[in-house]
Amino acid sequence: MSSQDKQAVQQAIHVVGGGLAGSEAAWQIASAGVPVVLHEMRPVRSTDAHKTDGLAELVCSNSLRSDDSEQNAVGLLHAEMRRLNSLVMRAADGNQVPAGGALAVDRDGFSAAITQALAAHPLIEIVREEIVLPPEEWDSVIVATGPLTSSALAAEVGKLTGEDQLAFFDAIAPIVHRDSINMDVAWFQSRYDKAGPGGSGADYINCPMDRAQYEAFVAALLAGDKTNFQEWEKSTPYFDGCLPIEVMAERGAETLRHGPMKPFGLTNPHDPQTKAYAIVQLRQDNKLGTLYNMVGFQTKLKHGEQTRVFRTIPGLERAEFARLGGLHRNTFLNSPKLLDGTLRLQAMPRLRFAGQITGCEGYVESAAIGLLAGRFAAAERRGETPSLPPRTSAHGALLAYITGDHIGSIDAGPRSYQPMNVNFGLFTPLAQMPSKKPDGTRLRGTEKTIAKRRAICARALADLDQWIGGTRIAAE
Numbered sequence: 001m002s003s004q005d006k007q008a009v010q011q012a013i014h015v016v017g018g019g020l021a022g023s024e025a026a027w028q029i030a031s032a033g034v035p036v037v038l039h040e041m042r043p044v045r046s047t048d049a050h051k052t053d054g055l056a057e058l059v060c061s062n063s064l065r066s067d068d069s070e071q072n073a074v075g076l077l078h079a080e081m082r083r084l085n086s087l088v089m090r091a092a093d094g095n096q097v098p099a100g101g102a103l104a105v106d107r108d109g110f111s112a113a114i115t116q117a118l119a120a121h122p123l124i125e126i127v128r129e130e131i132v133l134p135p136e137e138w139d140s141v142i143v144a145t146g147p148l149t150s151s152a153l154a155a156e157v158g159k160l161t162g163e164d165q166l167a168f169f170d171a172i173a174p175i176v177h178r179d180s181i182n183m184d185v186a187w188f189q190s191r192y193d194k195a196g197p198g199g200s201g202a203d204y205i206n207c208p209m210d211r212a213q214y215e216a217f218v219a220a221l222l223a224g225d226k227t228n229f230q231e232w233e234k235s236t237p238y239f240d241g242c243l244p245i246e247v248m249a250e251r252g253a254e255t256l257r258h259g260p261m262k263p264f265g266l267t268n269p270h271d272p273q274t275k276a277y278a279i280v281q282l283r284q285d286n287k288l289g290t291l292y293n294m295v296g297f298q299t300k301l302k303h304g305e306q307t308r309v310f311r312t313i314p315g316l317e318r319a320e321f322a323r324l325g326g327l328h329r330n331t332f333l334n335s336p337k338l339l340d341g342t343l344r345l346q347a348m349p350r351l352r353f354a355g356q357i358t359g360c361e362g363y364v365e366s367a368a369i370g371l372l373a374g375r376f377a378a379a380e381r382r383g384e385t386p387s388l389p390p391r392t393s394a395h396g397a398l399l400a401y402i403t404g405d406h407i408g409s410i411d412a413g414p415r416s417y418q419p420m421n422v423n424f425g426l427f428t429p430l431a432q433m434p435s436k437k438p439d440g441t442r443l444r445g446t447e448k449t450i451a452k453r454r455a456i457c458a459r460a461l462a463d464l465d466q467w468i469g470g471t472r473i474a475a476e
């Protein structure tokens with residue numbers, strides 16, 4: 001490395017926000033030998049959910065969810081992060097409390113371990129201040145300010161991205177794994193067979209209901225347990241394009257069948273003579289075609305209720321949900337449109353985004369995206385081309401969803417890109433599905449699902465190991 005290059009590496013990268021993503025990003029940058037300044041606004045200014053001034057504070061549950069890296073997508077993400085020298089995982093493992101198969105932590109010990117490790121690192125400076133607009137002389141910045149980004153910074157980001165590209169609350173409709181939909185009952189068709197831009201005329205999956213089924217469904221929505229807004233979330237606006245379905249149902253028994261469940265322009269090929277009374281439509285959500293979202297079904301029903309009530313929809317009796325619905329305060333970008341493959345804002349590449357503000361959901365996912373953003377920024381600073389994680393890994397699958405795999409909707413209503421947990425629907429399907437056990441007998445029922453998950457996890461870890469070992473996948 002020339003002395004000029006060495007000098008360039010000495011220039012700090014700035015990370016804004018010391019939550020799950022920002023803390024992990026700062027650690028990865030410093031671990032790559034590059035100085036970093038971490039700007040955290042607490043305790044100078046707090047958010048509605050944080051209670052301490054510790055870095056990486058867990059604002060709600062103390063669980064990082066399943067730690068099973070053989071059959072669970074978030075457990076796989078844990079395993080990958082451990083292999084990538086994650087500080088968040090090291091602090092979690094060091095502060096674990098008993099929780100069965102889940103990785104739960106002592107939240108104070110977890111946050112203290114991360115705060116201490118970052119404060120003790122010679123290449124990391126921690127500054128307690130709110131950043132409103134990163135100054136121009138900061139040539140490499142990671143914005144990791146989370147779902148409760150301060151309003152002054154959010155306003156500046158909104159100006160850069162266009163206000164309609166930055167959301168302040170989510171309106172999440174459930175997403176279903178395509179292979180769990182019963183196509184003996186459901187069928188592919190677009191309303192009035194309209195192809196639209198980029199469509200085929202048969203882009204939606206339709207689930208028909210007769211009158212009795214519809215009325216029972218509306219009654220179940222009205223009776224179902226709903227989650228309450230937190231006190232500070234009560235001002236979260238409902239606007240007509242994204243009313244929760246249960247709120248629509250409260251407006252009258254017929255409202256849904258004149259809204260998202262309207263049956264017009266669709267003919268059931270399984271029973272062409274019978275007109276459906278109402279129809280639930282699902283639209284492709286990712287380029288792989290493995291996930292379908294329930295159109296207009298944003299909801300505040302409790303998760304258990306959603307699974308129970310939505311499985312009464314004909315064709316969805318055995319639906320497996322990759323994501324359940326919700327409505328929260330949440331600041332997040334329309335990332336697939338705004339960010340490049342290494343999470344840089346296309347309109348201002350010196351700014352990179354990480355964590356929940358990119359549209360991933362959850363502590364672990366946010367930390368994982370922080371990990372990648374930190375590695376990308378450090379590689380750039382060292383004069384290298386950032387290398388993308390394999391598409392088959394959990395990191396690669398999540399990154400691909402954020403930076404381009406999601407298929408945008410052209411329909412009116414809430415923006416179709418909504419927060420997402422890591423799940424198996426985001427992974428490239430296996431070239432060959434496992435069909436036999438080691439003893440040569442055929443796999444049946446849930447054995448097949450388990451074998452498929454195991455194969456995806458094994459493939460992910462093998463490919464990740466190769467990547468860590470030096471196989472480079474150049475960023476676009």
Ligand SMILES: Cc1cc2nc3c(=O)[nH]c(=O)nc-3n(C[C@H](O)[C@H](O)[C@H](O)COP(=O)(O)OP(=O)(O)OC[C@H]3O[C@@H](n4cnc5c(N)ncnc54)[C@H](O)[C@@H]3O)c2cc1C
Nearest residue numbers: 017019020021041060061131145146150355356362363366
């Ligand atoms: C009420 C609530 C409950 C949740 N419950 C769960 C749960 O149980 N499980 C789960 O997995 N996920 C949960 N989440 C989601 C979880 O918060 C995120 O997944 C995770 O914390 C996001 O990590 P992050 O680093 O992107 O943001 P955060 O962890 O929120 O970190 C962002 C940091 O940026 C700081 N900051 C904000 N603006 C500025 C600024 N302008 N300048 C400097 N610093 C700034 C904040 O103080 C904060 O420390 C919850 C979220 C909320 C809001």
